Amino acid sequence: MEPVHIVTEKENIAPIVLLPGDPLRAKYIAEKFLTDAILVNTIRNMFAYTGYYKGKRITVMGSGMGMPSMGIYSYELYKFYDVEKIIRIGSAGSVHPNAKILDVVLSTGSYSNSSFDDTLLKRDESFVKSSETLNQIIIDTAKDMNIEIKMGPTFTSDVFDVYVDISEIIDACPIKDELQCVEMEGFALMHIAKYCNKEAAMLATIVDSKYQPDVVVSPEDRETSLDKMITLALESIIK
Numbered sequence: 001m002e003p004v005h006i007v008t009e010k011e012n013i014a015p016i017v018l019l020p021g022d023p024l025r026a027k028y029i030a031e032k033f034l035t036d037a038i039l040v041n042t043i044r045n046m047f048a049y050t051g052y053y054k055g056k057r058i059t060v061m062g063s064g065m066g067m068p069s070m071g072i073y074s075y076e077l078y079k080f081y082d083v084e085k086i087i088r089i090g091s092a093g094s095v096h097p098n099a100k101i102l103d104v105v106l107s108t109g110s111y112s113n114s115s116f117d118d119t120l121l122k123r124d125e126s127f128v129k130s131s132e133t134l135n136q137i138i139i140d141t142a143k144d145m146n147i148e149i150k151m152g153p154t155f156t157s158d159v160f161d162v163y164v165d166i167s168e169i170i171d172a173c174p175i176k177d178e179l180q181c182v183e184m185e186g187f188a189l190m191h192i193a194k195y196c197n198k199e200a201a202m203l204a205t206i207v208d209s210k211y212q213p214d215v216v217v218s219p220e221d222r223e224t225s226l227d228k229m230i231t232l233a234l235e236s237i238i239k
Helices: 023-033 067-080 116-121 132-145 167-172 186-196 219-237
Strands: 016-019 035-041 048-053 056-061 085-094 104-111 127-129 149-156 181-183 199-209
Touching (some): 023 048, 023 056, 067 085, 104 186, 127 186
Parallel strands (some): 016 056, 016 085, 104 149
Antiparallel strands (some): 035 048, 085 181
């Protein structure tokens, strides 16, 4: 079959992709950080741009929110466009006192109570690791850039935890004391990568925390912090 959510020539997609959730964030990255960027997908307004960062050809594309959307786009990128590596860059909520607002977290793997893996692979695998190779490149790059990152497993939720209390679900997680943050896409990306025998990593910026309920992040601070994460991902890619 042909892909139905990403429609472009195969050569228009680079083998390395940055995948923010918001398609407008993809547009922002392309316009601010890339040179010679061209718009290569507009289906369902899920913008994808391919251009160059310091001479390295990359694609940046939105994934949408939630595991089903992430599953669709990451699968089509890996399966139909020969993408080898995807780095998700997104936002998350802290579930560990060590992960503070505006910190950047590198996920070592994602835990979820979702049925995503059971539906995809007919097995109940609640934890999946990210790429150790990609993670090590990101770790080394962060050191070179003097960027502090927090590391550890992350939790992928089916619901937006700001609207619904998922504390009981987190407490039931067998690795709850190691979890750094909660987001909504990483588990699907890492399982699709495993399914397709490809690589995936995830960086997340903490934008809310139950440990810092009175901290209000201004739009300017949020953008600056996201730029730090974006630059870390881009610098990692060129290595």
